Amino acid sequence: MNKGIKGENSKKYLIEIAAKLFLQKGYSNTGINDILTEAGVSKGSFYFHFSSKKDLAVEVSKYYYKIIVQNWLKPLSNNTWDVFINKLVLDIKNSTSLGKFFGCPIAILGLEIAFIEEDLSDMYAYSIKELIEVFKNSLKVSEVSEDKLDSIARKAFSIYEGYTVYYRITKDKNVIDFMLKDLLEIQLHNNISMNLT
Structure with missing residues (x-):
């Protein structure tokens, strides 16, 4: 140092x-x-x-919350769904090309810590709920009906996290394109179902 x-x-x-x-x-x-x-x-x-590694881990949790949720995704979610998702995936692609993307830290570390450090697990659970709210906000900006917001946001979050774990395991950059396609289709399916009603 x-x-x-x-x-x-x-x-x-x-x-x-x-x-x-x-x-x-x-x-x-x-x-x-x-x-x-x-x-x-x-x-x-x-x-x-x-005072300990655990004390440091609490600060790491806050650090990842700040850079991922507060500084990156919350401001980005003030855009319509297609703009939000395209920018999110472009940012991930840029990080993968630089060798700096290892999956979503909130989910990756939360999964590992869940049964080791319960109070730390609660911090990561809070961050995950906030990530779902980020997806929900962009869907709201895109005028998704209020009664569908929670359900679609949870699905979007599951797709996002599933593909980030898939990428972490395989290191296959095509996985990020699959993520883009499936996340954009969420809005497309919602628009079709709204038009049918």
């Missing part, structure tokens, strides 16, 4: 390193020493900011 990084910047740097390692290697397979080595800091620096 750069010796000039101190205080809150040091804490933020450790959170970013842990976030990357937890996603790549898993929460259980990442030890404090792995984080210290990657960050280039001493144990003293780590324990100045965090």
Whole structure:
């Protein structure tokens, strides 16, 4: 780590390193020493900011919530469904081409932590509910009828997460195109059913 990084910047740097390692290697397979080595800091620096790996994991959960839900998808969801989905998938494709996409961190880490750290699991569950709300917001902007919003948002979320897990396992970039097609079809099917009624 750069010796000039101190205080809150040091804490933020450790959170970013842990976030990357937890996603790549898993929460259980990442030890404090792995984080210290990657960050280039001493144990003293780590324990100045965090009382334990679990304490750091709480901050990682908040970090992923902020960058994925608050900073990326919530603002994006103020667009119509087709614009929202095309932009979401384009962003994922750009990340995959840079080798920076390992699946949705909220789901990936939430799945692993669910039966290990119950209170951490609650944090990831909250983030998942917020992701569903993001999908719901774009559907609302697209004038999907109120009685169908929850159901369609849950389906969209399931498609999104299913394909991100599928990509993580296979590393097949075509999976992202499948995600795009299936997510866009959700709105198409809704429009057809609205026209039939």
